[in-house]
Amino acid sequence: MELDRPLPSPITPEAKPFWDGLREGKLLLPKCKACSHVFFYPRVLCPRCHARDLTWIQASGKGKLHAFEIAYQAFTKAWTVKPPYVLAMVELAEGPRLMTNLVNVEPDPKAIKCDMPVQVVFSKLTEEVTLPLFEPAR
C-alpha cells in the first residue's frame, strides 16, 4: 500500500528504543535516574540536571491537547493525507510534549479545544514503523 506520509527518517540511535516500543504498542519515554525528570525527545543527557544515567518508562498514553492547527493543504511533497487534518501538540500526563495528529475528531475549530483530554492511538505504518497518534479521551 502507498504510504500517505513520510516515514520518520533518519531514526537515530538514541531514539531507537522509542520507535522499537511503538512497534510493540508501548509509548516509551526517557527518564533521568538522578532527578526523575521525564523528557522528550530522547537525548544522551538529562536536559534538567545534565546527568547521563537514563532509563525508559512506559507512558500512560494519556494527556492533554496543548495546542492544535487544522491544515487545509499539504505542506510537504510526501504528504497525501486528504485535508483537512489536525496537527497537534500533546502534553503527556508524564510531562513532556510531542507533536502528533489528533484523529477521530471533526476537523473544526468548534470541536477542538486546547487542554481537552486525549489518549494515544497506535497507527501501524509499516512492519518497522508505528506512529503515536492521539484521539479525544473516551
Next chain:
Amino acid sequence: MADPHALSNSVCIVGVDESDEIGSLPGKSQLTLHLEAIANAVQDAGLKISDVDGVFTAGQHSPALLGEALGITPRYVDGTTVGGCSFIIEVGHAVAALHHGLCNVAVISHGESGRSGVGVSPRRDTSLTGQFEAPFGFGGAPTLFGMITTRHMHVYGTTLEQWAQVAVSTRKWAMLNPKALRREAITVADVLNSRPVVYPFNVLNICLVTDAGGAVVLTRADLAKDCAKKPVYVRGVGESTEHVMLTQMKDLTFSEATRLAGEKAFRMAGVTPKDFDHIMLYDAFTSGPPIMLESLGVAKRGEGVHFFEEGRSTPGGTLPINTNGGGLSYTHSGMYGIFPIIEAARQLRGECGPRQAPNVKLSLVNGMGGMLSAAGTLVLSNETGT
C-alpha cells in the same frame, strides 16, 4: 566583569539598502542579491567596498564566499545562523568587534532567492524534524507558528479579528512604501475571508515569499562622522536562544529568548520598554508582533494586540510599528531580519517620505529566529542620549 554599557553608542549604522530590486526576481541568484545589497549599502555610507574588512552574514552562503565574491580579504567574519533574526544578532557581534578594533568597517548582508530559488542549495531536514515532526504532516513555519497562536487564543482569549488587525495596520504602512509588494487596501473582513491555509491562519495572516537582498554597514562612532549620512547610534543590543523544536518551548505564549534579548538591550542602552517612539518587529505571522511586545515588556501579557488598533500602530498613530509594511506586505525572502534594521535606520535619518513617522528619536528593532526560538533586539537612536 566587563560592563556592556561601555559598548553603547560606540558603533553606528552608517549605510543601509536593499538589492537593486526586491520582489519576484527569477533572473537573479541569491549571491547577486547579496552583492547588490552590499554595493548599495556601502555607497549609501559614502564608503567603498575595499573599505570593508568585516563580513557578517547568515543563511546558505558563508562570509568567506561573500568576501571572495566581493574580491576582499576580510580580517573578521561571522556566519551566525540561528534563523531570520541572525542579522539583528550580528549587529551586536559587529559592535563588539568594531569597538575592540578587530575590524573597522563591518557589513552585515542578506540575500535570499526565497521565491524563485535561483542559486539555492536544497534544504535538508535534521534528524529531529525528520523523526518527530515530518511524519505528522508538519513542514514549514505556518504548521508550527499556528501552535503558538492557538495556545495564545486559549490562554488570553485573543481573537482572529485581533490578529487580522495586525495585517491591516501593516498594510496601511505598505501602501505608503513604493518598494512594498502588496499595496492594495485591506480590511479585517478581507483577512478573515482570505484563503484558509492552516487554522488559525488564512493567507493574509502569513508573510509574503519574495526574492530580496539587504545590507547594513557599521563603523565606530569616531569614523562615522566622515560618512555620507547622519549616523544611527547602536545604543543597545541583546540576543538569546531558547529552543529549536517547538515542543521544547517552555511557554508557547511567551518568548523567553525575546525577554532576555530585550532586557539586555534595554539595560545596555539605559532605556525602558516604554520609551520608544518607533518599533520594528519581525512579522512572519500576524500573531508574532503582539507576542513579541508582550515578551519584551512593552505590552502586558495578552494585551499586545491592542497596540495594533487604528490610531496606535497605524500611520498617524501614537506608536508607529512596522512602518516599511513588514514581512506581511513589503517583502519577506525567508530570513527577514535585515529589513527591520534598514527601516529603523531610515526612519531615524528622516528619509522615509510619505511614511516618515514624526520625530523618531528612539527605535526598537526586535526579531525572531525560528518559532520565537532565537531573538535579537536593538535599541537605535539618532542621538547618543547622554
